[in-house]
Amino acid sequence: MEENKTYTISVYSENNVGLLNRISGIFLKRHINIESLNVSKSEIEDVSKFTIVIYSTEDWVRKIVGQIEKQIEVIKAYYHTNEETIFQESALFKIASNLLFDERQIQNIIKDNHSEIVTVSPEFFVISKSGRREEIEEMYEQLKPYGIMQFVRSGRISVSKSEMQISNILKEFQYQ
Amino acid sequence: MEVKTLKKEESKTGTKIRISGAEAVIHCLLAEGIETIYGYPGGAIMPIYDELYKFRDKLHHVLTRHEQGATHAAQGYARVSGKVGVAMATSGPGATNLITGIADAQIDSTPMVCITGQVARHLLGSDAFQETDIVGISTPVTKWNYQITEASEIPEIMAKAFYIAKSGRPGPVLVDITKNAQFEEFDFDYQKCTAIRSYTANPTLNPSKIEEAAALINSAKKPMIVWGQGIILGKAEEELKSFVEKSGIPAAWTILGASALSSSHPLNVGMVGMHGNYAPNVLTNECDLLIALGMRFDDRVTGDLSTYAKQAKVIHFEIDPAEINKNVHADVPVLGNVKETLSALLPLVKENKHEAWHNEFKDRYKIEFDKVIKNDIHPEKEGLTMGEVIEQINIASNHEAVIVSDVGQHQMIACRYAKFNTSKSNITSGGLGTMGFALPAAIGAKMGAPERQVVAIIGDGGYQMTIQELGTIFQTKVPVKIVVLNNEFLGMVRQWQQLFFDKRYASTEMTNPNFVAIAEGYHIQAKKVTKREDLEAAVKEMMASPDAYFLEVGVEKEDNVFPMIPTGASVSDIRLS
Numbered sequence: 001m002e003e004n005k006t007y008t009i010s011v012y013s014e015n016n017v018g019l020l021n022r023i024s025g026i027f028l029k030r031h032i033n034i035e036s037l038n039v040s041k042s043e044i045e046d047v048s049k050f051t052i053v054i055y056s057t058e059d060w061v062r063k064i065v066g067q068i069e070k071q072i073e074v075i076k077a078y079y080h081t082n083e084e085t086i087f088q089e090s091a092l093f094k095i096a097s098n099l100l101f102d103e104r105q106i107q108n109i110i111k112d113n114h115s116e117i118v119t120v121s122p123e124f125f126v127i128s129k130s131g132r133r134e135e136i137e138e139m140y141e142q143l144k145p146y147g148i149m150q151f152v153r154s155g156r157i158s159v160s161k162s163e164m165q166i167s168n169i170l171k172e173f174q175y176q
Numbered sequence: 177m178e179v180k181t182l183k184k185e186e187s188k189t190g191t192k193i194r195i196s197g198a199e200a201v202i203h204c205l206l207a208e209g210i211e212t213i214y215g216y217p218g219g220a221i222m223p224i225y226d227e228l229y230k231f232r233d234k235l236h237h238v239l240t241r242h243e244q245g246a247t248h249a250a251q252g253y254a255r256v257s258g259k260v261g262v263a264m265a266t267s268g269p270g271a272t273n274l275i276t277g278i279a280d281a282q283i284d285s286t287p288m289v290c291i292t293g294q295v296a297r298h299l300l301g302s303d304a305f306q307e308t309d310i311v312g313i314s315t316p317v318t319k320w321n322y323q324i325t326e327a328s329e330i331p332e333i334m335a336k337a338f339y340i341a342k343s344g345r346p347g348p349v350l351v352d353i354t355k356n357a358q359f360e361e362f363d364f365d366y367q368k369c370t371a372i373r374s375y376t377a378n379p380t381l382n383p384s385k386i387e388e389a390a391a392l393i394n395s396a397k398k399p400m401i402v403w404g405q406g407i408i409l410g411k412a413e414e415e416l417k418s419f420v421e422k423s424g425i426p427a428a429w430t431i432l433g434a435s436a437l438s439s440s441h442p443l444n445v446g447m448v449g450m451h452g453n454y455a456p457n458v459l460t461n462e463c464d465l466l467i468a469l470g471m472r473f474d475d476r477v478t479g480d481l482s483t484y485a486k487q488a489k490v491i492h493f494e495i496d497p498a499e500i501n502k503n504v505h506a507d508v509p510v511l512g513n514v515k516e517t518l519s520a521l522l523p524l525v526k527e528n529k530h531e532a533w534h535n536e537f538k539d540r541y542k543i544e545f546d547k548v549i550k551n552d553i554h555p556e557k558e559g560l561t562m563g564e565v566i567e568q569i570n571i572a573s574n575h576e577a578v579i580v581s582d583v584g585q586h587q588m589i590a591c592r593y594a595k596f597n598t599s600k601s602n603i604t605s606g607g608l609g610t611m612g613f614a615l616p617a618a619i620g621a622k623m624g625a626p627e628r629q630v631v632a633i634i635g636d637g638g639y640q641m642t643i644q645e646l647g648t649i650f651q652t653k654v655p656v657k658i659v660v661l662n663n664e665f666l667g668m669v670r671q672w673q674q675l676f677f678d679k680r681y682a683s684t685e686m687t688n689p690n691f692v693a694i695a696e697g698y699h700i701q702a703k704k705v706t707k708r709e710d711l712e713a714a715v716k717e718m719m720a721s722p723d724a725y726f727l728e729v730g731v732e733k734e735d736n737v738f739p740m741i742p743t744g745a746s747v748s749d750i751r752l753s
Contacts (some may be wrong), residue, residue: 013374013570014374017323018311018312018315018321018322018323021312022315022316025315025316028316029316051466062501063501065498066497066498067498069497069498070496070497070498072319072320072340072372072374073320073374074374074377075373075374090325109343148473171371
């Protein structure tokens with residue numbers, strides 16, 4: 001048996017209603033849980049990029065990418081291992097404002113984790129932290145004893161170390 | 177909703193006319209060359225039906241008795257004609273009733289466009305009367321789908337729908353049109369779609385793969401071809417024949433590939449798969465080269481993958497990149513339209529005979545004939561067999577009929593024993609195994625090939641799943657021949673219960689109605705035979721009838737279909753009894 005690994009799937013697509021449903025259905029069909037999902041604009045005008053993280057075997061991720069790419073509105077899909085990408089997640093921590101003054105250690109945590117305060121109000125303040133999953137988890141553990149009012153973490157965003165030849169595909173189409 | 181201009185060329189400014197969305201839909205269908213559509217009206221699609229009334233001289237609408245019947249009829253039409261089948265239904269239950277047929281068309285790569293009505297845009301998401309999220313529901317079983325909420329979207333989306341349905345690996349497309357978009361007026365102009373930037377219909381041919389394939393083919397000692405429906409969909413029957421004849425390679429077929437090469441061709445060695453022929457199944461595990469042409473290594477073809485053709489190199493000719501290495505590893509994948517790739521391959525292939533190898537197929541055919549085929553076609557026992565009915569149809573039709581089979585034992589028998597001279601003659605639900613497929617599919621098949629004799633072969637179980645389509649046959653007077661092979665059982669399930677569940681016949685015995693009386697109730701000529709001496713004359717009478725005809729044949733209740741590869745077994749462990 002091939003071993004399970006974390007793979008990041010990048011999907012370049014048209015920005016159309018219903019495509020998310022179509023893509024997520026391919027994972028559903030194979031009973032695979034999506035660990036994280038992010039949809040945003042890409043480096044190419046009018047082209048969206050899905051960044052999907054799954055934990056699976058290479059054999060399966062290859063077949064899944066093939067089936068994603070087959071969808072009419074998908075331009076190209078790729079998969080990469082962690083080593084082949086630069087990736088980050090983003091998190092927000094909402095914490096009671098009084099703690100900022102009562103618990104001096106919190107300021108050290110903010111500094112040590114290279115995070116920043118994005119807003120302060122009389123009731124709460126919000127810390128933003130970008131980084132790897134483990135770094136965010138670690139900061140979470142550090143802040144947890146003081147009480148976290150709200151916590152949220154984004155899906156993974158990533159860029160590949162190698163080139164993704166989307167522009168060429170689109171250019172070729174134009175000159176066909 | 178934003179609609180992108182995906183067409184390669186900007187539409188030339190043609191003469192625009194101001195019409196309603198509903199009328200635009202009809203103009204789109206006519207522009208795509210559609211002459212016949214199947215459907216069922218209802219509230220949310222009434223504006224389009226109103227236009228169908230006005231255009232009834234140009235566009236023939238067939239009212240089926242259930243929306244599922246409309247999809248299967250459209251499939252039958254598409255499969256015999258090579259054109260796109262069109263089915264139409266209203267929102268809600270009308271739309272959901274299409275799903276089985278759409279799923280069937282998806283797995284069997286049948287070009288079909290389904291048009292559904294939808295509640296008006298301002299009601300979307302409000303749980304309005306007969307509202308269902310048909311785009312959401314149909315997503316996993318469509319090649320593409322789209323919800324139109326403004327009339328101005330209609331021409332471009334319809335053009336895309338037809339282009340996507342028929343290009344590349346064909347499949348079903350669903351277009352959902354809200355009622356307001358049907359009523360709205362706009363300036364109509366239609367341009368056919370010829371390309372979509374995010375979609376590659378035909379992968380570019382790679383000459384080096386063709387050369388690699390040719391080298392393997394020319395040096396193989398025991399090569400074998402397995403072709404699938406890709407040959408028919410790619411209109412590559414002539415190329416297949418030339419390749420087979422030049423290379424001298426024995427060629428077997430999948431159930432959906434049947435009829436692409438004449439049954440009587442000396443190098444046609446029969447069907448692969450669970451109830452396929454003995455020789456090609458066993459020899460799959462002895463060949464040194466397996467050449468797969470437009471087929472997808474379905475589990476019913478391969479049996480246990482870990483023991484499937486492990487000794488052989490595999491060349492896979494395929495249009496859909498997602499099929500390469502999906503189930504069976506391809507040593508040489510040859511991507512592209514099989515008509516083009518085979519044409520490129522042909523000059524590189526050396527002439528050969530492979531006589532000794534071919535004799536191995538003949539030897540095993542003889543084993544199968546003695547143990548199975550003889551008893552199926554020329555039985556000595558008293559009860560009628562399904563095989564001898566098919567044989568009588570072969571004789572009466574001179575191998576020229578379109579055979580439309582349902583799902584189960586009779587289907588396997590029909591596909592094993594029906595003889596074909598002409599391509600596109602075996603219409604069956606292969607991938608999905610949809611009981612109830614045959615009766616409505618036969619209606620579409622006869623309308624798609626009116627010059628041909630169309631015979632539906634159906635079991636007593638599947639027949640009752642879409643039996644209401646007798647009403648469509650009566651109303652349209654479409655002269656299809658309906659043969660029900662009645663063993664008073666859900667025969668294939670019963671066979672499995674006998675072989676694998678110690679004969680516990682859970683819910684497989686059928687208490688059937690008087691089928692002749694039912695057919696006669698629809699004013700369809702009908703007859704029942706139960707004796708061998710009556711069979712030949714009854715089949716002849718049916719085939720000679722200019723009208724629709726229903727023939728029930730009471731067959732042996734507990735016959736089994738052999739050969740059989742039990743689920744999970746290797747193709748070489750095929751059982752003859």
